[in-house]
Amino acid sequence: MENNSAMTDGMHIVVKALKANGVENIYGVVGIPVTDLARIAQNEGIRYIGFRHEQNAGNAAAISGYITKKPGICLTVSAPGFLNGLVALANATTNAFPMIQISGSSDRSIVDLQQGDYEELDQMNIAKPFVKASYRVNKPEDIGIGIARAIRAAVSGRPGGVYLDLPASVLEAALKETDADKSVFVVEDPAPDMLPSKKSVDKALQVLSEAKKPLVILGKGAAYSQSENEIKKFIEMTGIPFLPMSMAKGVLPDDHVLSAATARSFVLENADVVILLGARLNWLLGHGKGPHWSSKTRFIQVDIEPMEIDSNRPIEAPLVGDMCSVIKELLSSLNPLSLNEYNDWIDTIEEHKKINAEKMALKIEQITEPMNYFNALGAINNELEKWRDIYLVNEGANTLDNARNIINMYHPRRRLDCGTWGVMGIGMGYSIGAAVTENKQVVAIVGDSAFGFSGMEIETICRYKLPVTIIVFNNGGIYRGDEINGTSSDPAPTSLLMSSQYEKLMEAFGGYGVCAKSIDELVNALKNSLNNKHPTLINCLIDASAGVESGHLKNLNPKTNSVK
Numbered sequence: 001m002e003n004n005s006a007m008t009d010g011m012h013i014v015v016k017a018l019k020a021n022g023v024e025n026i027y028g029v030v031g032i033p034v035t036d037l038a039r040i041a042q043n044e045g046i047r048y049i050g051f052r053h054e055q056n057a058g059n060a061a062a063i064s065g066y067i068t069k070k071p072g073i074c075l076t077v078s079a080p081g082f083l084n085g086l087v088a089l090a091n092a093t094t095n096a097f098p099m100i101q102i103s104g105s106s107d108r109s110i111v112d113l114q115q116g117d118y119e120e121l122d123q124m125n126i127a128k129p130f131v132k133a134s135y136r137v138n139k140p141e142d143i144g145i146g147i148a149r150a151i152r153a154a155v156s157g158r159p160g161g162v163y164l165d166l167p168a169s170v171l172e173a174a175l176k177e178t179d180a181d182k183s184v185f186v187v188e189d190p191a192p193d194m195l196p197s198k199k200s201v202d203k204a205l206q207v208l209s210e211a212k213k214p215l216v217i218l219g220k221g222a223a224y225s226q227s228e229n230e231i232k233k234f235i236e237m238t239g240i241p242f243l244p245m246s247m248a249k250g251v252l253p254d255d256h257v258l259s260a261a262t263a264r265s266f267v268l269e270n271a272d273v274v275i276l277l278g279a280r281l282n283w284l285l286g287h288g289k290g291p292h293w294s295s296k297t298r299f300i301q302v303d304i305e306p307m308e309i310d311s312n313r314p315i316e317a318p319l320v321g322d323m324c325s326v327i328k329e330l331l332s333s334l335n336p337l338s339l340n341e342y343n344d345w346i347d348t349i350e351e352h353k354k355i356n357a358e359k360m361a362l363k364i365e366q367i368t369e370p371m372n373y374f375n376a377l378g379a380i381n382n383e384l385e386k387w388r389d390i391y392l393v394n395e396g397a398n399t400l401d402n403a404r405n406i407i408n409m410y411h412p413r414r415r416l417d418c419g420t421w422g423v424m425g426i427g428m429g430y431s432i433g434a435a436v437t438e439n440k441q442v443v444a445i446v447g448d449s450a451f452g453f454s455g456m457e458i459e460t461i462c463r464y465k466l467p468v469t470i471i472v473f474n475n476g477g478i479y480r481g482d483e484i485n486g487t488s489s490d491p492a493p494t495s496l497l498m499s500s501q502y503e504k505l506m507e508a509f510g511g512y513g514v515c516a517k518s519i520d521e522l523v524n525a526l527k528n529s530l531n532n533k534h535p536t537l538i539n540c541l542i543d544a545s546a547g548v549e550s551g552h553l554k555n556l557n558p559k560t561n562s563v564k
């Protein structure tokens, strides 16, 4: 006989709804009023990962969404905890990563009269400018639909961050178990295929048939779409060279014969038709204007977001739809005989690739004491060639820019970096998110300043014994370490600047810490960490004078009279 009088509560309903929809991990920092929600989730088999700061928990949730196409879940307390997580939620929205931040919140009747509740804040409204959707659940029987709406909002169309507000009163509210079960449901096809119109496919193929020097630009939208097989087939059937944006490295392997990555400036300036596959013509591509672009370039753009079309340059052939469906439609309508031969174009690209590769090889092979970015990254790349399945997390300025050019990627969604906002502090959160989600090894190559933003999470990495190797590129400061008081006229002694012993921090938490002063020490430490899979921090000492301010973004600094 069904026990119709059995009661449950809001917290149990939240966990039931998350579990019903396939949520396996929750990343967060608990406290009033969500601590028991995490306990219940753990009891129900969902893995809860407890962090030291909500921003890092949010970054872990966001990157797990990017890797899996399922929304990553971040759980925080109200007000300050909510606000700490909001930076990661905004970054997820900016990068089109599906993530849901669930925060407890205060009593509506007190908040709305501003009567001074514990951690009083109107969180749902504060979140709105930074997210795809912001919802609040006011009744326990609405929790199921609230979770469903948040999931669909996070993954449908252009993915992004969603905020779900759960007041403490709803979390503790009692409800008949039978009513609760009826309110929970599995979201049906939350990210439906979106096919392009036949007209748009025909137009795109028409423009492509007129191209003599075409170029495909692969963006992180292409990586996220998990349509690497279809994209590979399109590239190889057409013979069109491709340029991967940072997080799209590995959609096709960096050693692919049609990769134009090492001739980036040349191909951008000379391509006559550019096919944007899940890449925005934003600042990362110079808005498609200026010295690195020809005003005559014609654009074909594949994007799931219709509003992205024409954002910066007129798009002659928009293909609005999900990447996989669009590429499949192109493949089914493509007549390779209608395309031109690109041999001259490809031969010229090869010449530029060769020249640039030789220049880089000279930088990488030089022996210096202390190390610099190029020889250290060259040595790391040689070792990682044997570990092509690892996840690579990368942040910093020079550390980011140089690693992007030197560390080759061979599989999609493995390079996880500062992304569209160029945000510092993603390092440890992304490392934890990738390690937990995929149960694979992670190597994080981070600048010393960037590491400082999330460095306390090495305790989290050690606590969960995650296979993460952190290589801190220690040049003693932001961009460079040889400037004191803002001038380079009074450089401090290099030894002083290298005093940050980050490796000791790792040892303090039970991880392996190594200070690498030479290439051999660096490579041996990396080999050992990859073989023993133990949390490791390698403090890689880099010449304090190495690096340039803002790395490759130097030109974005405002033009002012030089600092005296």
Ligand SMILES: Cc1ncc(Cn2c(C)c(CCOP(=O)(O)OP(=O)(O)O)sc2=O)c(N)n1
Pocket: 395, 396, 397, 398, 399, 400, 422, 423, 424, 425, 446, 447, 448, 449, 450, 451, 473, 475, 477, 478, 479, 480, 547, 550, 551
């Ligand atoms: C959240 C945040 N704060 C500050 C910055 C400004 N910033 C900062 C602080 C960087 C750190 C660069 O120093 P690093 O030591 O990490 O790397 P290199 O020394 O190798 O350049 S790069 C950069 O754009 C940022 N991008 N994001």
Ligand SMILES: Nc1ncnc2c1ncn2[C@@H]1O[C@H](COP(=O)(O)OP(=O)(O)O)[C@@H](O)[C@H]1O
Pocket: 094, 095, 096, 157, 158, 159, 218, 219, 220, 221, 222, 224, 225, 245, 246, 247, 248, 277, 278, 279, 280, 281, 282, 284, 302, 303, 304, 305, 308, 321, 322, 323, 324, 419, 420
């Ligand atoms: N499944 C998908 N199909 C097509 N486009 C997608 C898909 N997922 C995300 N996108 C789009 O991909 C684009 C990613 O652009 P961006 O973040 O600028 O990439 P990158 O920085 O690598 O150039 C966004 O405009 C987003 O709308």
Ligand SMILES: [Mg+2]
Pocket: 447, 448, 449, 473, 474, 475, 476, 477, 478, 479, 480
């Ligand atoms: Mg630095």
